[in-house]
Amino acid sequence: MNTKSHIIVNGYEHVVYQSNALTQEELRKESIAFYNFLDQRRSVREYDDTPVPKEVIENLIKTASTAPSGAHKQPWTFCAVSNPKLKAKIKEAAEAEEKESYESRMSDRWKKDLEPLGTDMHKPFLEIAPWLIIVFKKVHEIGESGEKMNNYYVNESVGIASGMLITAIHNAGLVTLTHTPSPMNFLAKLLNRPSNERAFLLLPVGYPKSPTYVPNIERKPLDQIAEFYE
Structure with missing residues (x-):
């Protein structure tokens, strides 16, 4: 069969999807191997200051940008920070918010739930990690004349890209940690972001300190996180 390389749909070009089809046995092997690989992932709070090349960070961001998004609007900006002075300012501002949260915003139950993780208001990794990637969501676009233009499913889109x-x-x-100091308005100010962007997530990125210890916790088993309707 002679397959066309592209077709036109509603006036827009569509190209042939390049499938990487596997046999059922290959599917089983690949799926379990990838699960086992990702099951090793842990949130790490202790970092080594060994540099990570900028090209690596660029590749990581480009990978995230392949995520699906509402109407393909790609409503995100990834701000990568390695400047020591700027990281110090981010740490200072984040710890100020965290101090307020631990002392007055967070419930006793919340703080009790956090105890197994060993986290507190002090965030030294914000300076030690060679890179910080701050994910911003674009609540709307700004046109050339300053007009607002809609983005769709912004939180869902940026959440998928962050994952x-x-x-x-x-x-x-490398390792990272999902850090969400609340509120995060200071990040937009420190990084001079436009008014249509809101900080969504802060990720320190680098190598783990050696040795590094992480909480001995378990993930919920499949029967607690999934229902199958066959």
């Missing part, structure tokens, strides 16, 4: 970024970091042999 793919975390996966890419693990795949590169």
